[in-house]
Amino acid sequence: MNAKPRSLRRRLTLTLIGGAAVLAILFYMVIRLYAQQIAQQSQDRILEASVTSLLDAAVVRDGQIELDVPYAAFAMLDTPADDRVFYAIYQDQTLLSGYAGLEGATAQTRRTPAFSTRDFAGAQVRVATVTQTLPANPRPVSLTISVAQTRDSLAGTLLTISINAAVFGGAFFLLAAGMALWTSASTLRPLRQIAESVARRGPSDLRPVTRTVPTELSPLVSSLNALMTRLNLSLTQSETFIAEAAHRVRTPLATVRSHAEVTLMRVDKDENRQALRAMIRAIDESSRAAGQLLDHAMVTFRRDQLERQDIDLVAICSDIVDRLTPVADMMDLDLMLVDQGPVPVKADPILIQNAVRNLVDNALKYSPPDKVVRIIVACDPDPTITVTDQGIGFPDDQIDMLSNRFQRGNNVKDTVGSGLGLTIAQDVAEAHGGHLELKNLKGGGACAVLHLSH
Ligand SMILES: Nc1ncnc2c1ncn2[C@@H]1O[C@H](COP(=O)(O)OP(=O)(O)OP(=O)(O)O)[C@@H](O)[C@H]1O
Ligand SMILES: [Mg+2]
Structure with missing residues (x-):
């Protein structure tokens, strides 16, 4: 207790x-x-x-x-x-x-x-x-x-003397009480100022506290600074560790996958082929998970040290369309960009790219062939990027949980995924003072809106 x-x-x-x-x-x-x-x-x-x-x-x-x-x-x-x-x-x-x-x-x-x-x-x-x-x-x-x-x-x-003494005593008391209030407020002010300056910091601001403090507070400030240095170090170490681990997992996985595919072509027996297919799928899952973990770690890191630049959302989305059109073509899908001129914002281009790529990736993954995936960039009045498709739509009963870490919907069937794409998109939106909105379109299909702020 x-x-x-x-x-x-x-x-x-x-x-x-x-x-x-x-x-x-x-x-x-x-x-x-x-x-x-x-x-x-x-x-x-x-x-x-x-x-x-x-x-x-x-x-x-x-x-x-x-x-x-x-x-x-x-x-x-x-x-x-x-x-x-x-x-x-x-x-x-x-x-x-x-x-x-x-x-x-x-x-x-x-x-x-x-x-x-x-x-x-x-x-x-x-x-x-x-x-x-x-x-x-x-x-x-x-x-x-x-x-x-x-x-x-x-x-x-x-x-008469008693009354005068009582009046003087009372006046003295009031004066002393006023001074007591003032003294206690002013004595504790440095403590409050440190607390406020630490509280005002961003979540990733782990710089040491440098303001001059009364000698009684310096042990506290030194311990706080030592703690922040240790925290900073362990954060950086874990970022590096995740990135390195993902890289190290993905490379050998790619090798194993190509070996498995070559073997699959050589093998005739049905049960062997099935086993190899399961193996390839497991490799794909692991590889996707490693890639998404790497992206998520990168997003988390950049979100904490957000570097806002003047960028045009339309230009970024157009670049993504160019890059993903071959993938869409392979899936017999039409990838379209809908815009009404440049939408300038101050944002981190790498994060925005990552978020939109994940939304488009979902739209392509969960759409049947011969459908259209649209990326609509607007500014009404806050900048938004909306990705719509004509696929199965989000599962209604799970729509509120889909952006949780590692959460996949019950509509995925055998689609490979790790449940991190929407988490990444949501983190990016929040880092830019916005949010991720998920809804289903009336005529069918999913609609994910990345709301940002200027
Ligand atoms: N366009 C979409 N249409 C239908 N369902 C979708 C769509 N986008 C996402 N979902 C549902 O939301 C879930 C979470 O999406 P999210 O992108 O986070 O994970 P994922 O696509 O399963 O894996 P990955 O991390 O590899 O992207 C998906 O598993 C799927 O059920
Ligand atoms: Mg996804």
Whole structure:
């Protein structure tokens, strides 16, 4: 089972965006924490000043603490949010003035009050508490002062800072996400460009990739180039092999055939003559197959390296008619060229010749004597070469498969053939941007049309 392909680009984008999100959240939390600390510090400093000024106002008279609460001690705690302020003054454990139950943590020294946060009177308050021992007769007295302030203003400031931090964090995230998209696209662009340039190539273009690529991609490109070199080599080798093999098979076959024919003339016994005829036929089949294989290999090779030249289809067909007329005459067939002047196209003349020769060869092979085979060259508006005959026609039920490799029809009787002629014609048409059309004529006979493009 194949694993689902994973997109590098998606992975890169998600990683970068995920990183940006984590950073944005961290940024928000750090700013909030820092702002909270600063805001708390400034509230604490004012509470400390307030509690210190109260402490400074305390005097001991006859062993009793007297404290004239200075106005400034509370005025300095005014805030835009109208925070409430509470205080409590204790001599030893006795409340002298203020709110009972307010005392916070016990302070150790005079100048450093102890701070605590707690609920009081239905709100959260910050409490600063200072304890100081004052000299008195008959024994020193302990003075504890607590000043508390609600935290509305602080919460307001914190909220504003949090909103700003969230806005900045969000903006940072959006920017980073945009950059992540751009970065992943631009990082993977060279890879996509190589893929596109290789995909754009023709099927036979096995040149090495020469474009400059990022160092990370050079191993991939080198392996690709090495693969293409090997592929090119093995393709060329197999082309040469097929061509050579066909040649080597055909020559000795021709020799064997002529020996067999000479022997046939000398032999009288019927069964020997039959055996020799079968032998000659087998030789013909093999020889035809070798020839067609050779042509097919050549067509395949040239199709991949198509050399288009300015040619006239009528001239090419007329040449074929000239060459095949003696063959047609031997079969008592009439071979005709029908045209209305030159049809110029840009095409490979050898391939076109090969295709038309195969179509005409079929028309001659599958027609009874005394019939006409026509080659009609037209341009309507695409160039076409139509070969018609007045023979048995294509087998209707097989017409779609006849151009497959080695496919012969059930109408061939004992005609020699290898089933490659229509394959060759179709390959040639496709190499020129066209197709091969096969149909039967109403009045009988086959019609093969080679559609080409300019
Ligand atoms: N003009 C035609 N009339 C009737 N049948 C035809 C005609 N041309 C082709 N066919 C049918 O199509 C089949 C395939 O043709 P194709 O040319 O590919 O092979 P082939 O003629 O049998 O062998 P070869 O490769 O030697 O040409 C033939 O075997 C035959 O059945
Ligand atoms: Mg044929």
